[in-house]
Amino acid sequence: MSQGLEHSLTSWSGQALKHQASWIDDIDARVRVVCSGLFALVVVSSQYFVPALLGLLCAFLLVKSSKLNIKRTLRRVVAMDLFMLMLICVLPFTTPGDAIFTVFGLTASWQGLFHALLITVKANAVLLVLFSLVATMSASTLGHALAHLKVPDKLVHLMLFMVRYLDVISQEYKKMRRAMQARAFVLRTNRHTWKSIGYLFGMLLIRSVERAERISDAMKCRGFCGRYYLNDEMKIGRVDVVFSVTFLCFLGLLIGLNVNDLFR
Amino acid sequence: MHIVDGALSSPVLITGAVLTVIGVFIGLKKMDYDHLPLVGVLASVFFIASYIHLPLGFSSVHLIMNGLLGILLGWVAFPALLVALLLQVIFFGFGGLLVLGVNTLNIALPAVIIYYLCYRGIRHESAKVAAIWGAMGGAGAIIITSLMVAFSLALSGESFVLAAKAVLPAHIPIMIIEGFVSYAAVYLIHTVKPEFITKDAH
Amino acid sequence: MLMTYSGKPMIKIAPPLIEINNLSYAYPRRGSVLKDVNFALFESERVVINGDNGAGKTTLLHLIVGLKKAKQGDIVGFGEICKTEKQFNQLRAKAGLLFQDPDDQLFCPTVLEDVMFGPLNLGFTKQQAIEKSLQTLNDLGMQGFESRITHQLSGGEKRMITLASVLVMEPKVLILDEPTNALDEKAKTRLVNVLQALPQAMIIISHDKLFSDKLATRQLNLKDGLLTEQLAATVAVA
């Protein structure tokens, strides 16, 4: 698993470059952020399978139309915490209900299995929508959209700084890591490994702090007086209206399905 | 450590979100605009820490290092971790959107607690002593985090209780590793650039 | 400080743009980096400062624009002695510093925002700032880059954008800290051409002999904390 994850670090900035244009790009960033937020709210609070599965279906449609690399997307979805996977596997056995089968005196229940499946469906639906609607925009566009949505200024700029320097610092990390490798260093389960990684991490911190000092200096040199600025005009166009109305109708349907089930 | 969407009950989600908002608010209050580059850069380093996978038997664990972040940033750890976790959800799919509040709280609150517990110890003039405090902070943060994760699960339903009980033992190896790594990191910073730790973050 | 350098008449009526008097500096827990440095920069000069690694060149530049405060000595910028942060702030608006590592200087998400940052701080409106920025990018032949994302640029492009973000503030003096660092030949030639066409007086640090020879109207040498006139050509010093 670690190999796969280290790989996603390399593709961090590659994400934007590998990006394939699609009609989703034409939709206003704010609309995409708000829609995915509402989608998450509705799907996660769904009690039943039908709305959750419909949500997942919609998520797949969005993934398809945003031309995401399916293989890579699935790998990211699968990269769930090991612990969460365990939790989901354990659920059938810990939930009381109608028995499916019994192993070692433990009874798996249908209710538990459904619950576990429901969690999996919901989690994946939300992630896929996020990937197709939000992760397809560059991180700086996301920052601008959040600023327009009245997220506190400092938070937005914090995010922009982070996005900006993630790449620089990860390059530094990779170089130092390579230099360690070149001296026959292999990660093992022992104190030497942990100490070395601790040193590496500490050194990375120090170099980053020194860089932060230089950035502050550079800002001073350009007359920085305690304000950051963002420049962009975001306009709601026809596509945006059409998309949000369609999407909201769909969400309405999901809510309706939930309520409808209640009356049964 | 990343709980996924759909697992927790709404009261837990809402409580987590509210507390996180409060924490972020305090953090933002304590953070000047002048500090933004520093906080942004440090947050990136911690983001990268979660990519450092260390082998453990047949599997591997990744570093969290929220204790050290808390020691360095105090309350500012809240906004820093919120942003880091948000980026992880969106671009890598770790965790979920609605549980963001709970996830942030579970990682950032221990960081703040460790800040208050280790504030003095880490500023000890002996590098070794400071590093021991760092190790306790690093390991302690993991303990508190896993306790909080366990509670958020257990409060969400009877069927999660078993899993919640398993959280703590599952995190003991991570705790030990983080302790050692934090020890080395603090020792290095203390020897190489003590003013980084000893001067006040804000 | 008297000087006889080639190619230019010795009559100097205009006062120096930047003048340094008896500047000394030492880092804590180190010997002194600069000892009693004197220096003056005149209109339309391009002074290259040479020096080994760690000679204190970067330190000198940072002292000039007040990013570090000298323990001893005066910095006179455009006729005014600078002591307080406020005075230095005014000086910085007129003396643009290009950092050694472009990554330290490009901190905004997009190119246009980065170039606009200076003018906005100087009090221009957003509209004016955008216009000025686009104009500057145009002048440097970087049109079409305005909505590019800064961290995805190549080394040479980054360098040109940092230059734009300094030039847009219309400084009277340009201070360049190893501008050719990590540039390939093509990017270097481009940079030389751009710099040669600029009217500003400059202080340049460069390890690159060819580059500095093309630009310099005067060369200085920083060694053991002392700033001295460079001897002509490569006279070996024992």
Add this chain to the structure above:
Amino acid sequence: MLMTYSGKPMIKIAPPLIEINNLSYAYPRRGSVLKDVNFALFESERVVINGDNGAGKTTLLHLIVGLKKAKQGDIVGFGEICKTEKQFNQLRAKAGLLFQDPDDQLFCPTVLEDVMFGPLNLGFTKQQAIEKSLQTLNDLGMQGFESRITHQLSGGEKRMITLASVLVMEPKVLILDEPTNALDEKAKTRLVNVLQALPQAMIIISHDKLFSDKLATRQLNLKDGLLTEQLAATVAVA
């Protein structure tokens, strides 16, 4: 690959220490950096590889020790074809690589700890590692540096320490990526003397003509992804 180079007899009985066959490499989203490169390093040779910025020299060195994996071609280290990470790890113990930027290589708080890092990885005990490290530092004339803090060393000192941290592993081959980068004249002369006294075969990258001429027994040129024998002296190529 046949070669006739000056100063040495053509009879070669010993097999090459390191051999590269038909190596090609391309970064994602870029044209190919190396095209079908062939190369062999023999006992007690010092091969200098020249090339412009971005020609792919660093990439070539990283491929040799397996820090990057080639898409096509073989690396034969000490008679064994290296493919897996484990094989490369064995190769790395015998072929010490000095990085372009010493800062990337020094990550321990003190000099001694940094030099000890390699031997500890090779499985020596702490006591042995300390002894070996002190010995190596002594040999390089860096005695007394063991408890200095790496981050606060000067450029030249950093370079010598990185050299020590590679030499302490007793490699059979030394691979140096621009070792004179950011060194001043004094440090350079010192480095040349140290390197000339070492028995190891070397692959050296350097932009510094004087430096490479002093050390090289053979010079190669990397251009447009092709590695070719360098023509004698400075014959201009159109």
